[in-house]
Amino acid sequence: MSSTWEELCFYGQLASMIFAPKYDLPRVPGPPGSFALGNITAVMRPDYHVQMLEWANQYGGVYKFSLGFQWVVVVSDPRVAVQVLGRGPGSIPRKCVGYKFFDLATNAEGAHSFFTTSDEAQWAAVRKAAAAGFSSANVRKAFPIALRHARLVASSLDPSAPPDPNNPYTALLHHHNHHNHFNHHNHHHGSQSHHNQQGNNPTLQQPQSQSPQLQPRSGTASPPAPASTTGGSSGGGGSGGSGGGGPSSASADGRLPPNVAIGGVFENSSSSSSGGGGGDATAKPVAQLPPSAVTAEGRPSGRSAVPERGLRRGFLSRLLYLGSPATGRAAARNSSPQPDSAAADTPVGLDSGGGAPSASAAEPWAPGEEDEEAAAPPRPCTCGNCGRDGLRAQPGAVAAATDMCRATSHPIPIGSDSGSDDGGGDRTDGGGDRTDGDAGSSDCDVGSVSCVGGASASGSAVTAAATAAAATCNGSVASDCAAGVARRADGISTSAGGGGADGGGTEGGGGSADGGGGGVLADIQEHLELSMLHVFVEALFDIQPEDFPGRQVAADMNLVLEEANERLKVPLRKVAMALRQPMAQARVRAAQLRLAKVYGNMYDTIRSRGPPADGLTDLWAGLARLRHPSSGSPLSRSQLVPEIGALMMAGFDTSSHSVAWVLFALASWPEVQQRVRGELEARGLVAGADGSPPRDPSLDDLSQLPYLNAVIDETMRMFPVAATASVREVTQPTRVGDYVIPPGVIVWPMLYALHNSVHNWDRPEEFRPERWLAAGGGGGAGGAGGGGGSSPPSTPRSRDATAAVSETEAPPGETAAAATAASGGGGGGAGGKRFMPFSDGMKSCLGQALGLMEVRTMLVVLLGRYVFQLDPSMGGLEAVRRNMIMSLTLKIKGGLRLLATPLRAAAGATAGADGGIGG
Numbered sequence: 049m050s051s052t053w054e055e056l057c058f059y060g061q062l063a064s065m066i067f068a069p070k071y072d073l074p075r076v077p078g079p080p081g082s083f084a085l086g087n088i089t090a091v092m093r094p095d096y097h098v099q100m101l102e103w104a105n106q107y108g109g110v111y112k113f114s115l116g117f118q119w120v121v122v123v124s125d126p127r128v129a130v131q132v133l134g135r136g137p138g139s140i141p142r143k144c145v146g147y148k149f150f151d152l153a154t155n156a157e158g159a160h161s162f163f164t165t166s167d168e169a170q171w172a173a174v175r176k177a178a179a180a181g182f183s184s185a186n187v188r189k190a191f192p193i194a195l196r197h198a199r200l201v202a203s204s205l206d207p208s209a210p211p212d213p214n215n216p217y218t219a220l221l222h223h224h225n226h227h228n229h230f231n232h233h234n235h236h237h238g239s240q241s242h243h244n245q246q247g248n249n250p251t252l253q254q255p256q257s258q259s260p261q262l263q264p265r266s267g268t269a270s271p272p273a274p275a276s277t278t279g280g281s282s283g284g285g286g287s288g289g290s291g292g293g294g295p296s297s298a299s300a301d302g303r304l305p306p307n308v309a310i311g312g313v314f315e316n317s318s319s320s321s322s323g324g325g326g327g328d329a330t331a332k333p334v335a336q337l338p339p340s341a342v343t344a345e346g347r348p349s350g351r352s353a354v355p356e357r358g359l360r361r362g363f364l365s366r367l368l369y370l371g372s373p374a375t376g377r378a379a380a381r382n383s384s385p386q387p388d389s390a391a392a393d394t395p396v397g398l399d400s401g402g403g404a405p406s407a408s409a410a411e412p413w414a415p416g417e418e419d420e421e422a423a424a425p426p427r428p429c430t431c432g433n434c435g436r437d438g439l440r441a442q443p444g445a446v447a448a449a450t451d452m453c454r455a456t457s458h459p460i461p462i463g464s465d466s467g468s469d470d471g472g473g474d475r476t477d478g479g480g481d482r483t484d485g486d487a488g489s490s491d492c493d494v495g496s497v498s499c500v501g502g503a504s505a506s507g508s509a510v511t512a513a514a515t516a517a518a519a520t521c522n523g524s525v526a527s528d529c530a531a532g533v534a535r536r537a538d539g540i541s542t543s544a545g546g547g548g549a550d551g552g553g554t555e556g557g558g559g560s561a562d563g564g565g566g567g568v569l570a571d572i573q574e575h576l577e578l579s580m581l582h583v584f585v586e587a588l589f590d591i592q593p594e595d596f597p598g599r600q601v602a603a604d605m606n607l608v609l610e611e612a613n614e615r616l617k618v619p620l621r622k623v624a625m626a627l628r629q630p631m632a633q634a635r636v637r638a639a640q641l642r643l644a645k646v647y648g649n650m651y652d653t654i655r656s657r658g659p660p661a662d663g664l665t666d667l668w669a670g671l672a673r674l675r676h677p678s679s680g681s682p683l684s685r686s687q688l689v690p691e692i693g694a695l696m697m698a699g700f701d702t703s704s705h706s707v708a709w710v711l712f713a714l715a716s717w718p719e720v721q722q723r724v725r726g727e728l729e730a731r732g733l734v735a736g737a738d739g740s741p742p743r744d745p746s747l748d749d750l751s752q753l754p755y756l757n758a759v760i761d762e763t764m765r766m767f768p769v770a771a772t773a774s775v776r777e778v779t780q781p782t783r784v785g786d787y788v789i790p791p792g793v794i795v796w797p798m799l800y801a802l803h804n805s806v807h808n809w810d811r812p813e814e815f816r817p818e819r820w821l822a823a824g825g826g827g828g829a830g831g832a833g834g835g836g837g838s839s840p841p842s843t844p845r846s847r848d849a850t851a852a853v854s855e856t857e858a859p860p861g862e863t864a865a866a867a868t869a870a871s872g873g874g875g876g877g878a879g880g881k882r883f884m885p886f887s888d889g890m891k892s893c894l895g896q897a898l899g900l901m902e903v904r905t906m907l908v909v910l911l912g913r914y915v916f917q918l919d920p921s922m923g924g925l926e927a928v929r930r931n932m933i934m935s936l937t938l939k940i941k942g943g944l945r946l947l948a949t950p951l952r953a954a955a956g957a958t959a960g961a962d963g964g965i966g967g
């Protein structure tokens with residue numbers, strides 16, 4: 049017996065020696081760190097994702113770094129990432145370790161939402177309840193809403209449109225105009241701005257600025273003409289044109305001044321750049337990021353161009369990133385409430401009563417919590433004016449809601465239960481009725497004739513002027529070309545020749561043409577945040593934008609997320625801020641409380657509607673039906689409010705910044721923009737030079753735009769908004785690639801590194817939408833530079849516009865090089881899923897079909913009406929790249945200032961160019 053026992057012990061020990069986990073953490077490669085601090089200082093940069101990418105390139109697809117005593121294993125090897133995010137062996141539950149800071153943005157008490165909880169039952173219940181809200185049918189229902197808001201955004205950018213008090217985005221623009229008008233004029237009439245000087249600084253130049261004619265001209269508002277499709281190669285230079293878009297003419301005719309800065313950046317924004325535009329016949333079809341802005345030591349180079357926070361501060365301050373959270377645009381907006389905000393944007397008073405979040409929300413999903421709201425029956429609004437099904441005011445807000453209702457016919461202002469609405473009147477879609485321009489059907493039939501003048505305007509510029517243009521073309525092609533209004537026949541498909549994307553002549557346009565109309569300089573990021581927020585609350589919660597304090601919510605969300613992001617890097621930051629910067633700390637707290645109040649009011653609205661009708665699958669209905677998984681009782685306020693906050697956070701920040709990045713890319717690489725516009729034009733989705741609007745896109749159109757979708761994919765690859773999502777924490781010994789990792793280690797599948805690592809992609813630093821088109825395809829849709837015309841992509845990646853993307857595999861246009869590239873320490877090839885902007889596995893994005901639809905709709909509407917250029921004050925592509933910040937999503941610090949020039953003005957500019965000396 050005793051020998052048997054000894055034998056058992058022996059074999060037991062042997063087994064434990066064999067099977068005991070052997071941790072491989074020491075073997076995992078990674079950057080050296082300093083004692084105690086590890087690599088904390090290296091990740092203090094606001095763009096720490098760039099640092100992580102550099103390490104990925106250097107150390108491979110699985111590497112480690114340390115945040116003091118916390119080890120982090122970063123994964124950018126596709127095979128390993130899929131494993132970690134998936135369900136099978138090697139998957140790691142999404143624990144809330146890194147996420148808990150984002151609870152700051154979803155409720156005031158730090159309670160976990162399903163997005164951040166490690167309670168799988170909570171996650172499963174909410175995900176299931178919400179999932180139906182994102183069905184194809186609901187995406188279809190949301191489309192007209194997205195379209196209406198896209199049109200509102202578009203009309204808000206039109207300098208010739210009269211201010212529309214019902215357009216929330218016009219209000220956004222006008223607010224800033226008031227502030228900047230005077231400066232604008234002063235500055236505009238100055239001779240040379242520092243932008244020109246800035247443009248001479250090679251470290252700040254955009255790629256296209258190497259050709260002076262490609263410099264945006266915010267002062268004269270002469271953008272590149274829309275896509276040339278007739279193969280002009282020389283471009284119309286010239287300094288002619290009488291500057292129809294100039295401020296004096298604008299003010300003379302009572303129009304909005306063009307080029308008016310948004311966001312208090314005027315001093316940097318309104319210079320005139322000299323030089324007319326010859327076309328850039330040699331523009332590279334492949335746009336390339338300049339070599340890394342980071343030195344070999346991992347330090348950003350040339351960062352002086354960007355306001356650097358912390359460099360001159362002490363070490364501790366820098367470590368804790370004690371720059372005020374109010375330094376960012378978000379905070380600027382937050383700390384200076386908009387005086388002319390529409391009533392809908394009334395900031396939520398902290399003490400306005402009603403709707404206050406429950407304070408006992410440390411663990412909101414604890415079963416057995418009393419559901420106080422379930423006991424309070426909703427009372428109908430007494431205004432007698434609603435007439436809208438299911439809208440009822442809460443008891444405490446009936447009077448206010450009634451007032452509101454009388455004024456606006458929408459009873460419950462979400463942002464304020466004080467009822468301080470000043471009456472916005474009925475909502476209009478701002479777009480006005482209009483007939484769909486059937487421009488595409490009346491295309492001129494002479495477009496196959498090349499325009500020898502080189503400065504031909506594209507079809508997109510003049511398509512809607514079909515009749516006139518056709519008559520002109522039919523009469524005299526040559527003279528039309530000289531006048532800059534020659535048009536092509538049929539957009540993409542019939543142009544002859546090879547696939548140059550950069551229509552040579554289209555960058556021309558040296559001067560503004562009479563009547564050009566000019567453009568508007570806008571912080572487009574701000575417009576997009578607000579519009580996506582509106583789409584979100586209207587489509588998913590049936591809450592009208594005028595009842596919702598969108599601007600305040602967007603500003604508060606930005607502020608809080610930025611702070612959350614800093615605390616994620618340094619958990620001690622809250623303490624440090626309280627000591628060093630109590631006011632900043634107070635601002636964050638105030639923003640949190642305001643957000644909590646808004647979410648609380650949304651909850652009240654949902655509850656006040658009573659039980660949702662059978663068969664209703666809207667998101668709000670799903671949430672209203674939600675029951676606690678164990679008790680089966682309806683969720684209490686404190687349980688549901690954080691879930692609403694989490695959905696809000698996930699739903700608008702991502703899609704708005706995805707659009708912003710695409711517009712940034714298109715402004716940075718104009719030849720790509722032209723080609724997109726050519727594709728749109730072929731479907732009749734581009735405005736005419738006479739200002740006639742394009743037809744509205746249908747949902748089906750969205751999936752029939754292969755080049756635009758390739759551009760979106762390429763942007764999401766290069767600038768994935770959820771750059772650092774999907775952090776996990778290992779709770780048991782887990783194999784990650786070739787290594788067994790001990791519990792307590794954070795495993796971080798880093799989407800930004802996955803999408804940009806040299807181990808995964810062929811020349812990842814190049815912005816190359818063609819990589820998403822099937823091999824052999826990718827002919828220029830809009831341009832005909834040099835080689836002539838183009839053909840449509842041979843294999844359009846048409847996608848169901850209501851379905852989530854399925855193409856998370858390697859794109860077809862990628863070469864085999866990337867697939868065979870070494871993947872570094874993680875082992876395994878780099879094939880498989882190298883593209884997952886919506887993450888992967890069971891916790892991947894729930895709203896991706898909705899998000900993509902919103903992104904595409906906004907882009908189609910905007911690009912069909914405007915040419916976008918990067919404002920020189922942005923400092924060019926490289927400066928923007930350095931100015932990327934991670935604050936849950938990847939965004940541009942300080943906003944994205946773009947010059948939006950209506951296509952009619954762009955066409956006019958081309959005509960002016962032709963009439964000028966260089967034409």
Ligand code: HEM
Binds near residue numbers: 163890
């Ligand atoms: C283009 C826009 C979007 C992108 C790039 C995007 C990306 C992502 C990513 C990467 C994740 C995973 C996050 C993680 O694991 O930490 C995620 C999760 C999520 N997204 Fe999106 N998203 C977008 C739009 C939306 C929209 C419009 C909604 C609507 C509410 C939404 C709702 C969600 C939700 C609810 C989750 C959490 C899913 C879960 O935990 O089960 N997203 N998104």
